[in-house]
Amino acid sequence: xxxxxxxxxxxxxxxxxxxxxxxxxxxxxxxxxxxxxxxxxxxxxxxxxxxxxxxxxxxxxxxxxxxxxxxxxxxxxxxxxxxxxxxxxxxxxxxxxxxxxxxxxxxxxxxxxxx
Amino acid sequence: xxxxxxxxxxxxxxxxxxxxxxxxxxxxxxxxxxxxxxxxxxxxxxxxxxxxxxxxxxxxxxxxxxxxxxxxxxxxxxxxxxxxxxxxxxxxxxxxxxxxxxxxxxxxxxxxxx
Numbered sequence: 001x002x003x004x005x006x007x008x009x010x011x012x013x014x015x016x017x018x019x020x021x022x023x024x025x026x027x028x029x030x031x032x033x034x035x036x037x038x039x040x041x042x043x044x045x046x047x048x049x050x051x052x053x054x055x056x057x058x059x060x061x062x063x064x065x066x067x068x069x070x071x072x073x074x075x076x077x078x079x080x081x082x083x084x085x086x087x088x089x090x091x092x093x094x095x096x097x098x099x100x101x102x103x104x105x106x107x108x109x110x111x112x113x114x115x
Numbered sequence: 116x117x118x119x120x121x122x123x124x125x126x127x128x129x130x131x132x133x134x135x136x137x138x139x140x141x142x143x144x145x146x147x148x149x150x151x152x153x154x155x156x157x158x159x160x161x162x163x164x165x166x167x168x169x170x171x172x173x174x175x176x177x178x179x180x181x182x183x184x185x186x187x188x189x190x191x192x193x194x195x196x197x198x199x200x201x202x203x204x205x206x207x208x209x210x211x212x213x214x215x216x217x218x219x220x221x222x223x224x225x226x227x228x229x
Contacts, residue, residue, distance in 0.1 A: 004157075037220075043204065044118075045158070045220035091157045101146065102171060103218070105157030 002026065004092050004106035011111050013082045020067070021077040021109045023092030032096050034075040035103065036066065039089040048090075051075060082113045117141070119221035121207050127227045128197055135193045136224045140209030147190050148218060149182055150206040151175070158206055164190060197228045 005024045013019035025034065036048040051059045051066045059066045067076040079086060089110050093103040120139040128134050140147045146165050150158035161180070162172045166187035176182075179197075184190040194201055204225050208218040 042222060043206075043225075044222045045206065045208070045218070047217045047219070050217070093157070100171060101148075101163055102160040102173070103150075103158075104160070107155070108157055 002106075003096070003104045004094055006092055006106035006109050008109045009107075011109055013079075013111065013113055015084060015113055015115050016081055018078060018080045019082055019111065021079070021090050021092075021111065023075045023077065023106060025073050025075060025092075025094050027073075027094065027096050029097045031098050032094055034066070034068070035093040035095070036064070036075075036077045037091045037093060037105075038086075039091060039108070041088070045091070049077065079111075084113050084115065087111060087113045119207055119209050119219050121205075121221035121224050123224055124222065125225045125227075127229065129229050130197060130199060132197055133193065133195045134197060134226065135191055136205055136207075136226075138190045138192070138207030138209075138221060140189070140207070141211075141219055144209035144211045144219070145187065146210045146212075147184055148208040148210075149190070149192050150208065152204040152206055152223070153202075161192075194226075197226075199228050202226055202228045 032053045034051045038046045049061045049064045051068045058068050063080045065078045089108045091105050091108045093105045122137045148163040149161040152158040160173050162182050164184040179195045182192045204223040206223045208220040210218050
């Protein structure tokens, strides 16, 4: 089974609108971390937001928020007020357990923001 | 402010040749990671170091792959006897602390094996 599933290969959103990128995860370990990274065409992965499995509140970082639904094992990224510069690949990732620093990435969602 | 630096940006080689990539992490970062990314996929973990110690290696890292981080500063990733399946983007990242959630990635080395 896939550890991280991103079912949306591509998404379109109009500038200034909000968009949700889906991510579901699979683990039986009670301790894990969930991440979102942005990869523009330049190739560099940029950290956006982090959610720990024991965090009670949803993480927020500026225009980014993570909709964490533990029972559903989902960690969707919400981008508010989209900008043209948000056009990029977006990857969801998980660190599973306490004894590893390895990140497991999904296949990504390509977001295109149009004027 | 210098980020994670990788060299070269692109490498084209013939099958069977050896290649070596270099990664210079952010200077105060003690952890360094190597990932591999193929077209249409997310990055796959290869290995990571804390200072000079290699703490974890993926099963993806066959005997032809070796990574070092002498003196806990820069790191090298060597691939011996390259195969066409090794063609990928090799990404390096660094972080500070233990299990720090924020990894800082370099722009990668794109390897093409002909």
